[in-house]
Amino acid sequence: MSIKERLSGNEAVAYAIKQINPDVMPAFPITPSTEIPQLVANYIANGQIDTEFIPVESEHSAMSAAIGASAAGARALTATSSCGMALMWELLYVAASNRLPIALALVNRALTGPININCDHSDSMGAKDAGWIQIYAENNQEVYDNFLQAFRISEHKDVMLPIMVCQDGFITSHALANIELVEDERVKAFVGEYQPENFLLNEQMPMAVGPYAVSNYYMESHRAQVEAMENAKQVILDVAAEFEKISGRKYGFFESYRLDDADYAVVIIGSAAGTTKDAVDELREEGIKAGLLKLRVFRPFPADEIAEALKGKKAVAILDRSETFSTQGGPLTSEVCAALYKRGVNVRAFSYIYGLGGRDYTVEDAKEVYYTVKKATESGEQLSEPVYIGLRSREDD
Amino acid sequence: MSVNAYNFKETMNKPERLAPGHRMCAGCGGTIAVRSVLRALHEGDKAVIGNATGCLEVSTFMYPYTAYEDSFIHNAFENAGATISGVETAYNVLKRKGKIEGTYKFITFGGDGGTYDIGLQSLSGAMERNHDFVYVCYDNGAYMNTGVQRSSATPMYADTTTTPVGTKSVGKMQNRKDLASIIADHDVPYVAQTTLLGNFKDIYTKSEKAIYTEGACFLNVMAPCPRGWKYPTEDIMEICRLGVETCYWPLFEVDHGKWILNYEPKKKLPIEDFLRPQGRFRHLFKKGNEELIEQFQSEVDRRWEDLLFKCSRDR
Numbered sequence: 001m002s003i004k005e006r007l008s009g010n011e012a013v014a015y016a017i018k019q020i021n022p023d024v025m026p027a028f029p030i031t032p033s034t035e036i037p038q039l040v041a042n043y044i045a046n047g048q049i050d051t052e053f054i055p056v057e058s059e060h061s062a063m064s065a066a067i068g069a070s071a072a073g074a075r076a077l078t079a080t081s082s083c084g085m086a087l088m089w090e091l092l093y094v095a096a097s098n099r100l101p102i103a104l105a106l107v108n109r110a111l112t113g114p115i116n117i118n119c120d121h122s123d124s125m126g127a128k129d130a131g132w133i134q135i136y137a138e139n140n141q142e143v144y145d146n147f148l149q150a151f152r153i154s155e156h157k158d159v160m161l162p163i164m165v166c167q168d169g170f171i172t173s174h175a176l177a178n179i180e181l182v183e184d185e186r187v188k189a190f191v192g193e194y195q196p197e198n199f200l201l202n203e204q205m206p207m208a209v210g211p212y213a214v215s216n217y218y219m220e221s222h223r224a225q226v227e228a229m230e231n232a233k234q235v236i237l238d239v240a241a242e243f244e245k246i247s248g249r250k251y252g253f254f255e256s257y258r259l260d261d262a263d264y265a266v267v268i269i270g271s272a273a274g275t276t277k278d279a280v281d282e283l284r285e286e287g288i289k290a291g292l293l294k295l296r297v298f299r300p301f302p303a304d305e306i307a308e309a310l311k312g313k314k315a316v317a318i319l320d321r322s323e324t325f326s327t328q329g330g331p332l333t334s335e336v337c338a339a340l341y342k343r344g345v346n347v348r349a350f351s352y353i354y355g356l357g358g359r360d361y362t363v364e365d366a367k368e369v370y371y372t373v374k375k376a377t378e379s380g381e382q383l384s385e386p387v388y389i390g391l392r393s394r395e396d397d
Numbered sequence: 398m399s400v401n402a403y404n405f406k407e408t409m410n411k412p413e414r415l416a417p418g419h420r421m422c423a424g425c426g427g428t429i430a431v432r433s434v435l436r437a438l439h440e441g442d443k444a445v446i447g448n449a450t451g452c453l454e455v456s457t458f459m460y461p462y463t464a465y466e467d468s469f470i471h472n473a474f475e476n477a478g479a480t481i482s483g484v485e486t487a488y489n490v491l492k493r494k495g496k497i498e499g500t501y502k503f504i505t506f507g508g509d510g511g512t513y514d515i516g517l518q519s520l521s522g523a524m525e526r527n528h529d530f531v532y533v534c535y536d537n538g539a540y541m542n543t544g545v546q547r548s549s550a551t552p553m554y555a556d557t558t559t560t561p562v563g564t565k566s567v568g569k570m571q572n573r574k575d576l577a578s579i580i581a582d583h584d585v586p587y588v589a590q591t592t593l594l595g596n597f598k599d600i601y602t603k604s605e606k607a608i609y610t611e612g613a614c615f616l617n618v619m620a621p622c623p624r625g626w627k628y629p630t631e632d633i634m635e636i637c638r639l640g641v642e643t644c645y646w647p648l649f650e651v652d653h654g655k656w657i658l659n660y661e662p663k664k665k666l667p668i669e670d671f672l673r674p675q676g677r678f679r680h681l682f683k684k685g686n687e688e689l690i691e692q693f694q695s696e697v698d699r700r701w702e703d704l705l706f707k708c709s710r711d712r
Binding site: 023065202208 | 447458460461463465466467469470472475476478480482484486489493497498501518519
């Protein structure tokens with residue numbers, strides 16, 4: 001029987017790490033992910049797991065040491081947020097190109113400028129092109145479940161890519177919620193042992209990692225990463241199906257909420273999906289056919305499936321929690337629009353920005369999105385995009 | 398740990414762990430340093446070699462060929478210390494869990510760019526955490542891989558591509574950083590300074606000691622670069638000898654906090670003897686620049702006296 005508990009998102013990830021009992025965790029504290037390494041260090045201090053914790057002097061060294069440990073043949077992971085991930089930047093690419101299945105518990109927080117400890121997705125979205133698998137969660141249960149599935153996906157021999165398991169800073173990382181935990185034995189059997197094919201400490205066959213490879217091999221290595229990412233799609237679905245058997249909880253690339261018969265759809269990532277679901281329910285009461293596509297897997301990007309799910313809608317609003325400063329909206333907008341256009345799905349798409357640096361996003365805000373989109377679609381009116389939700393005006397201060 | 402009597406012929410006849418066929422320059426001090434250090438690994442012991450980005454990395458592991466007989470990892474320029482921390486920690490866990498059996502040693506190489514400068518934080522962290530490994534800096538006193546730009550290891554008045562000698566410049570204006578002292582102040586078990594000398598006994602003995610001393614150890618090896626220092630390639634051994642005989646590059650160890658002087662020249666040679674053969678100091682010998690050589694000499698003297706003091710204090 002599953003265990004009912006009440007845990008914050010950080011506690012849930014730490015608990016998943018305890019159950020997985022990985023080999024090496026280098027980490028450096030940064031709000032709001034700090035609790036994860038603290039909790040792991042406590043598990044170690046009390047003999048509950050035999051993971052080695054490396055108290056590195058920076059996030060740069062955290063990712064560097066994770067790369068060393070993973071290449072050596074260990075199951076390695078770290079946790080960080082925001083500027084911590086920015087400091088890892090160069091090494092994110094190194095981890096991916098060396099095909100090291102490192103897991104990163106990312107607690108999403110705004111990147112500095114000005115310094116801000118609250119949630120947005122600028123950290124992970126900035127790293128979207130680094131070659132990592134990215135999985136996002138709406139709530140504490142999902143981040144726990146995603147973390148249990150992480151190594152199964154990244155260590156699959158057809159994948160061998162690092163994986164980022166993302167959750168919204170403070171909103172899920174610090175808020176307590178009811179959660180169902182999977183029993184230790186079931187987790188152990190599900191996750192299994194890491195058995196790398198090639199590794200530095202292989203006594204039968206030494207290995208060299210991190211070559212100089214210029215124009216005659218660089219392109220092929222990137223192409224191989226793309227193929228691995230392509231393979232990851234099926235692996236993510238297979239692992240989810242297997243996870244459903246031990247947990248009863250179903251996962252895919254995204255969750256469709258009252259989407260099938262919807263006229264107006266919102267596409268969103270993370271905890272704001274919960275708020276949007278309440279808005280959808282209220283709008284349905286009002287007779288507006290609202291629906292939601294909550295994206296779980298951003299890398300690899302499930303373009304075919306998204307285009308199929310949005311086909312025939314009257315309009316779609318894409319809500320980004322990070323800026324690109326392209327003046328065309330956020331990264332989710334770009335990718336969804338490209339998916340639609342390339343597949344000939346001619347749905348009018350609106351670009352929204354919300355929740356930067358922890359700005360509130362309420363049920364009323366979500367409802368307003370649907371009203372505005374419906375009105376603009378019916379009247380043919382142009383909106384000034386990207387539309388910023390909850391932005392102060394000069395008169396407010 | 399016992400250091401057996403040094404046998405030059407036997408040592409030089411050990412199988413090479415950095416195989417020929419790499420693309421380092423002829424007469425490169427860095428390559429000689431690497432081969433010298435690796436000879437100190439006992440036969441049968443396996444190793445994982447780490448490397449910061451630099452000449453050595455891009456010339457010894459060009460995909461799909463590696464010149465190393467042992468496992469090797471290059472990660473980036475500034476993180477060789479942290480990278481080998483991860484490898485060494487993985488070894489401890491996997492050994493404890495019974496997943497591997499053999500004995501491995503961990504040796505990381507970096508140039509002065511990757512060690513004194515961009516990689517200093519990563520190195521400091523790894524040293525303070527006292528991982529069981531050896532960090533070997535092959536110090537050629539500038540960023541040679543990118544074309545002889547100054548580093549914090551570059552000696553004063555050296556002509557480099559970012560401290561060029563010109564009508565308003567006499568080369569680098571600052572003194573070099575004393576990295577061996579900085580690392581010794583991390584309170585690690587063993588730090589030593591060495592170079593390529595005579596029968597290579599000094600570098601061999603120190604490498605063996607560093608590899609087989611438990612905990613974080615650091616070797617600073619003066620490794621001349623004929624292209625950057627501008628001297629005839631075949632003169633490398635003489636350049637190294639002059640570095641030591643002028644007390645520019647003293648040979649010492651800091652063994653569990655105790656400073657030990659390994660060599661005191663009977664007659665300390667004037668610094669001109671070290672500077673004159675090197676094109677990067679040519680301008681110092683122009684008429685009117687005598688004072689610069691005097692200043693260089695007084696800095697060498699100051700550091701030498703300081704070293705003598707530390708070593709006599711700990712005697």
